Amino acid sequence: xxxxxxxxxxxxxxxxxxxxxxxxxxxxxxxxxxxxxxxxxxxxxxxxxxxxxxxxxxxxxxxxxxxxxxxxxxxxxxxxxxxxxxxxxxxxxxxxxxxxxxxxxxxxxxxxxxxxxxxxxxxxxxxxxxxxxxxxxxxxxxxxxxxxxxxxxxxxxxxxxxxxxxxxxxxxxxxxxxxxxxxxxxxxxxxxxxxxxxxxxxxxxxxxxxxxxxxxxxxxxxxxxxxxxxxxxxxxxxxxxxxxxxxxxxxxxxxxxxxxxxxxxxxxxxxxxxxxxxxxxxxxxxxxxxxxxxxxxxxxxxxxxxxxxxxxxxxxxxxxxxxxxxxxxxxxxxxxxxxxxxxxxxxxxxxxxxxxxxxxxxxxxxxxxxxxxxxxxxxxxxxxxxxxxxxxxxxxxxxxxxxxxxx
Numbered sequence: 417x418x419x420x421x422x423x424x425x426x427x428x429x430x431x432x433x434x435x436x437x438x439x440x441x442x443x444x445x446x447x448x449x450x451x452x453x454x455x456x457x458x459x460x461x462x463x464x465x466x467x468x469x470x471x472x473x474x475x476x477x478x479x480x481x482x483x484x485x486x487x488x489x490x491x492x493x494x495x496x497x498x499x500x501x502x503x504x505x506x507x508x509x510x511x512x513x514x515x516x517x518x519x520x521x522x523x524x525x526x527x528x529x530x531x532x533x534x535x536x537x538x539x540x541x542x543x544x545x546x547x548x549x550x551x552x553x554x555x556x557x558x559x560x561x562x563x564x565x566x567x568x569x570x571x572x573x574x575x576x577x578x579x580x581x582x583x584x585x586x587x588x589x590x591x592x593x594x595x596x597x598x599x600x601x602x603x604x605x606x607x608x609x610x611x612x613x614x615x616x617x618x619x620x621x622x623x624x625x626x627x628x629x630x631x632x633x634x635x636x637x638x639x640x641x642x643x644x645x646x647x648x649x650x651x652x653x654x655x656x657x658x659x660x661x662x663x664x665x666x667x668x669x670x671x672x673x674x675x676x677x678x679x680x681x682x683x684x685x686x687x688x689x690x691x692x693x694x695x696x697x698x699x700x701x702x703x704x705x706x707x708x709x710x711x712x713x714x715x716x717x718x719x720x721x722x723x724x725x726x727x728x729x730x731x732x733x734x735x736x737x738x739x740x741x742x743x744x745x746x747x748x749x750x751x752x753x754x755x756x757x758x759x760x761x762x763x764x765x766x767x768x769x770x771x772x773x774x775x776x777x778x779x780x781x782x783x784x785x786x787x788x789x790x791x792x793x794x795x796x797x798x799x800x801x802x803x804x805x806x807x808x809x810x811x812x813x814x815x816x817x818x819x820x821x822x823x
Contacts, residue, residue: 420444423560424524425533426516426546427451427477428458429465431574431585432535436562437473438581440533443566449533451477452523454516456486457599457658472583478523483599486515487657490736491600495700496645496755497748498708498720499728504678506697507731508601513545514736521553531558538564541683545734552737571606593621599661601694612679612689624693625669628766635764636671637771638664640703642759645752647700661696668695672766683733702768703759710778711754720751 423440427433437449451469455462462479469477490511501507524532532550536543538561547559568574571594578585594606604621608614618627640660641649647660655663668674674695679687708717723744730741757775761768783792 420447420530420558420560422448422450422527422529423531423533424450424452424520424527424529425474426520426535427453427465427469427474428535429453429461429468430535431571431578432537432563434468434472434583434585435568435574435578435581436533436535437469438583439562439566439577440560441473447530449474450523450527450529452520453477453479454519455479455481455483456512456516457483457661458597461597468584472581480519480523482515482519483658484656486512486599487661490515491661491697492646492657493745493748494727494731495647495697495704496752497727497744498701498705498724499731500701500724501728501732502678502680504676505680505692505728505732506601506694506701507728508598508692508694508697509542509596509603510545510732510734511736512596512598512600513542513734514549517546517549518553521550521557524557525554529557531560533560533562536561536563539682539684539686541732541734544683545736548734549737597623599658599665600697601692603690603692605688605690609689609691616677616691618675618691621691622675622693624665625675625695626672627675628672631670631672631765635762635769636667637760637762638667638699639758639760640664640700641757642704642707643756645704645748645755647703661700664696664699666695667763668699669693671695671763673763673768674698675766699761699763699768703761704755706759706761706770706773707755707757707775710757710773710775710780712751713779716751720748723747 423444425433425436425440433451437451440447440449451474453462453465453469465479466477494507494511499507501510520532532554534543534546536546543561543563547561550557550559568577575585593604593609596603602624609616639651640647641652647657648654650660650663674693674697676692676694677689678692679689682688708720712720727741727744727748730736730738730744735741754775754777756777757773760772762771783790
């Protein structure tokens with residue numbers, strides 16, 4: 417497979433990357449394997465990772481705390497863009513990959529590595545996200561993707577390989593959901609979820625919260641404060657980005673918020689079905705949308721909604737480090753200069769209900785919008801506006817009628 421002296425591996429400690437360490441050493445002349453685990457908020461999944469990586473053959477492991485950078489440099493720009501892939505998915509896995517790959521490239525360069533390896537399958541989106549980032553930041557770096565070249569064909573065979581090589585696992589063939597967790601979300605795929613006809617067993621699946629049916633009978637109120645499109649406080653208490661997401665994850669999870677069951681179109685061409693939990697993110701997107709309705713003029717808001725669709729595609733497709741994504745972010749940043757204010761929401765059994773919004777930059781004028789008597793708006797002006805606005809429609813209709821008469 418070619419001579420490789422040193423490989424930096426994107427390491428999570430999960431099934432795929434756990435068996436990749438011995439596989440790399442077997443197939444690349446006992447090469448040195450350096451594991452890099454990125455802490456993007458997956459919590460307990462990082463426990464025992466150092467011991468496990470070394471025990472399975474890694475020479476060393478980096479465990480990098482990227483949570484603050486993840487929130488500030490990737491999550492907030494995507495939130496401000498209002499980007500949702502296929503109008504539902506809040507891109508939890510998608511925008512985590514570029515920051516992980518970026519740090520891996522930095523370590524690979526510092527270590528003088530010959531190659532970077534990842535455990536993404538040949539069917540998924542993550543292989544694209546990792547490799548496009550590597551190509552953008554280290555275009556000459558060799559990339560090893562075992563799933564595209566080894567003889568293993570299924571997760572069941574992976575488990576068998578792990579057992580044969582004494583690689584410790586926390587899953588079995590019966591509990592083998594494919595999951596991805598970070599501070600923003602948790603995804604579940606595989607097993608019974610592969611058939612869209614099957615209703616998810618939420619009692620079995622959910623980890624960040626409860627189903628709406630099991631949420632409290634009384635609503636929870638929360639007020640989120642934004643400054644230039646960025647959430648900065650909850651109920652008047654200023655918090656860091658990480659703290660805001662964690663607090664809203666708890667509130668949202670307790671109230672059954674942010675659970676979606678979707679069939680999405682993967683970049684590689686197939687459809688996939690998954691259950692995603694994004695309690696805090698769902699609340700933040702809703703609150704941000706509400707505030708923008710107050711602070712953005714009509715044309716900017718409508719055009720920004722179109723930009724959001726493209727922005728979501730770029731993030732989903734792994735094209736974070738591209739001129740177009742950077743240009744769209746520059747546009748979005750310009751729109752956010754007045755997106756400042758407080759949004760009050762009511763959380764109740766999976767629903768997010770508006771309960772009030774205020775902003776010093778509000779474009780809403782009650783004196784103009786009122787149904788009561790006012791001295792600001794002359795309703796007679798509407799007649800001339802409609803005549804001019806409708807002129808093309810009227811002219812076409814008149815000419816069509818005339819042509820019809822002459823037939």
